[in-house]
Amino acid sequence: MDSPEVELSIPCAAEYVGVARLVVLGVASRMSFCYDEVEDLRQAVGEACTSAIERAQATNQPDARITIRCVMEQDKRLTIEIADSVLGFNSRGRATLAGPDTDEYNISALLMEILVDEIKAESKPEEGTTVTMVKYVGRRTQ
Amino acid sequence: MNLDIRHCRVEPGVALFELRGEADAFTAPKLRQAMMDWLDQGTVHFAVDLSQLAYIDSTNLGVLIGALKRARERGGDLAIVSPSHRVMRIFEITGLGAIFPIYDTQEAALCSFRGNQDGQPGS
Numbered sequence: 001m002d003s004p005e006v007e008l009s010i011p012c013a014a015e016y017v018g019v020a021r022l023v024v025l026g027v028a029s030r031m032s033f034c035y036d037e038v039e040d041l042r043q044a045v046g047e048a049c050t051s052a053i054e055r056a057q058a059t060n061q062p063d064a065r066i067t068i069r070c071v072m073e074q075d076k077r078l079t080i081e082i083a084d085s086v087l088g089f090n091s092r093g094r095a096t097l098a099g100p101d102t103d104e105y106n107i108s109a110l111l112m113e114i115l116v117d118e119i120k121a122e123s124k125p126e127e128g129t130t131v132t133m134v135k136y137v138g139r140r141t142q
Numbered sequence: 143m144n145l146d147i148r149h150c151r152v153e154p155g156v157a158l159f160e161l162r163g164e165a166d167a168f169t170a171p172k173l174r175q176a177m178m179d180w181l182d183q184g185t186v187h188f189a190v191d192l193s194q195l196a197y198i199d200s201t202n203l204g205v206l207i208g209a210l211k212r213a214r215e216r217g218g219d220l221a222i223v224s225p226s227h228r229v230m231r232i233f234e235i236t237g238l239g240a241i242f243p244i245y246d247t248q249e250a251a252l253c254s255f256r257g258n259q260d261g262q263p264g265s
Binding site: 018042046107 | 164166167168170197199200201203204228231232235236238
């Protein structure tokens with residue numbers, strides 16, 4: 001299998017962010033990332049999950065879920081999609097992830113952009129938000 | 143891994159916090175409440191030891207920023223003590239390393255609250 005995938009679905013709740021970060025640790029550790037690269041990925045995924053949770057809480061959507069899909073590509077790069085089912089947000093025309101304008105949210109967006117090599121986010125009001133991040137083996141950011 | 147928060151009163155108006163483990167969105171309310179309790183009791187100076195903290199997310203950074211703002215409004219401050227490698231990386235990336243005074247030891251942070259010239263910020 002050239003690009004094995006691992007998928008995890010969790011409730012959109014703060015107590016499950018640690019589960020998502022543990023899975024990313026397990027997946028990234030199967031590749032040749034150094035310690036800081038793995039921790040950068042875990043932090044970025046944690047921030048994406050937290051962002052979804054904050055949007056779910058702000059709009060009272062307790063049944064929302066988050067799906068994390070990791071695709072390992074020949075020990076060269078790891079692509080992680082964090083898709084949530086939190087409805088009502090639209091990122092069209094925005095450079096960053098749609099959400100509340102708070103210190104926490106802005107720091108979270110900044111961290112995600114810096115800690116991975118590539119990132120894009122798309123929010124559709126009737127589907128939810130998908131954040132796609134890519135980390136290349138051996139190309140540590142900053 | 144959970145977050146263990148230890149806090150004590152060092153002298154009137156001064157509190158020392160020690161955070162161990164991982165500080166994520168689940169643990170942030172616990173940290174926020176602990177800091178609010180000390181602020182409500184009149185504490186204006188906080189030394190927050192992060193040497194045993196392996197992970198901090200934006201939610202907990204927001205808690206520290208909020209406490210820093212409230213402490214400074216009252217003439218106090220919030221100093222970070224000896225952040226771990228990972229936590230220091232996050233402070234550097236976000237620019238928060240230039241906003242919070244950071245000291246190598248608890249003693250240096252506590253000295254800075256007394257206006258002691260020996261308590262210069264560390265690296």
